[in-house]
Amino acid sequence: MIYLSYFRYLFYLRIFQMRVTLKNYLLEVLRAILVLTMLAQIGSIIAYTIQLIKVDDAVETSAEPAEQSSPMMTLSGNNTLMVLQGEELRDRAYRSTITRKISNYFSVQRMINSCFGFLVVLQLSLLFKTFPSRIFQTAKNSIRVKYLALIIFIWSITDYIIRFYPGKAIPGYLLYSSYGVNTGSPGLLASPRDINLSLLLVAGLIYLLSIVFERGTELQGEANQTI
Numbered sequence: 001m002i003y004l005s006y007f008r009y010l011f012y013l014r015i016f017q018m019r020v021t022l023k024n025y026l027l028e029v030l031r032a033i034l035v036l037t038m039l040a041q042i043g044s045i046i047a048y049t050i051q052l053i054k055v056d057d058a059v060e061t062s063a064e065p066a067e068q069s070s071p072m073m074t075l076s077g078n079n080t081l082m083v084l085q086g087e088e089l090r091d092r093a094y095r096s097t098i099t100r101k102i103s104n105y106f107s108v109q110r111m112i113n114s115c116f117g118f119l120v121v122l123q124l125s126l127l128f129k130t131f132p133s134r135i136f137q138t139a140k141n142s143i144r145v146k147y148l149a150l151i152i153f154i155w156s157i158t159d160y161i162i163r164f165y166p167g168k169a170i171p172g173y174l175l176y177s178s179y180g181v182n183t184g185s186p187g188l189l190a191s192p193r194d195i196n197l198s199l200l201l202v203a204g205l206i207y208l209l210s211i212v213f214e215r216g217t218e219l220q221g222e223a224n225q226t227i
Helices: 002-062 065-069 092-128 139-162 165-169 197-226
Strands: 072-077 080-085 175-179 189-191
Touching: 002 092, 072 092, 080 092, 092 139, 092 165, 139 197, 165 175
Parallel strands: 175 189
Antiparallel strands: 072 080, 080 175
């Protein structure tokens, strides 16, 4: 019986060690994924910055003479589609100006998304650092979760506001129709992009989670004082 109990103890100990090892391995994998994601976001920010600087040359070289006779043009990118119509578009310089403005808009939009994505992943990586320990409901983690909710909330508002730019940068009489743009101008065949309710919902849920973290921190502090 003693030997059986001993082997049973070794068996359960081995199972426990395997679970702990697997848990630590998964956490290391998740950390590595978060680090790679942050590096990718930094690379995207740099790439979009360079693209924003060089967009003037790209626009000038991409214009084809055969297209300049058309009074219509289409601009698309980032789930956005704009159809422009006007006699002014027959002028190559005018078309290039409009294209340059919208190309800058797309680059800035991607840059903003990459910046907010980096901030979100950064807060997640800081949270994951405390997961191996038994006590992760700390004051710092509560603040980090609140920061995460605030970042996502600001992201959704910024994404909504920036989509008014194309309607302001392009004269209203040129904008025939649009999708994914907040024009705010009457008489246009526009499909405005409403505020991202999914991001707002996620921000709200994360904020509620931060309250739970904060309450857990208070209870942990009371328990420590009792001990």
